[in-house]
Amino acid sequence: MKKKVLVSACLLGKNCRYNGEHSRISKLDELDVDFIPVCPEEEGELGTPRLAAEMQGSPENILKGNARILTTDGHDVTKQFIQGAKKSLEAGLTSGTEVAILKSHSPSCGVGEIYDGTFSHSLIDGNGIFSHLCRESGITC
Ligand code: SF4
Numbered sequence: 125m126k127k128k129v130l131v132s133a134c135l136l137g138k139n140c141r142y143n144g145e146h147s148r149i150s151k152l153d154e155l156d157v158d159f160i161p162v163c164p165e166e167e168g169e170l171g172t173p174r175l176a177a178e179m180q181g182s183p184e185n186i187l188k189g190n191a192r193i194l195t196t197d198g199h200d201v202t203k204q205f206i207q208g209a210k211k212s213l214e215a216g217l218t219s220g221t222e223v224a225i226l227k228s229h230s231p232s233c234g235v236g237e238i239y240d241g242t243f244s245h246s247l248i249d250g251n252g253i254f255s256h257l258c259r260e261s262g263i264t265c
Pocket of ligand 1: 133135162163227232
């Protein structure tokens, strides 16, 4: 049986990014695995295209209700991000995946580096909400 790998759907070519585009990585086609594609922001019913959003705190604080995720116009989308991340995680856990390949810098999927919340293209160390939940559940991102 092929290894199951959770993957950000935009990396496989789905036009689900905030701007209606994808971030396809053609090299992924060479992997002999079963991909489980997810888009946490679409799962959170944010729709595509949508306004860009950035985290205003760590995933831990956001999940505890002590920080928010805001769009460029200041709309609070924290609830939708958390809901979508949990639904996407469930898809991964149900399929038995232990590994995830996730899109960099996203407030959902980013691993290791995310935007700093000022919408100025500045990066800081940190993880998106979805990648944080994946790691907490033992999925290697
Ligand atoms: Fe890609 Fe993740 Fe953003 Fe969806 S939420 S567009 S899968 S980076």
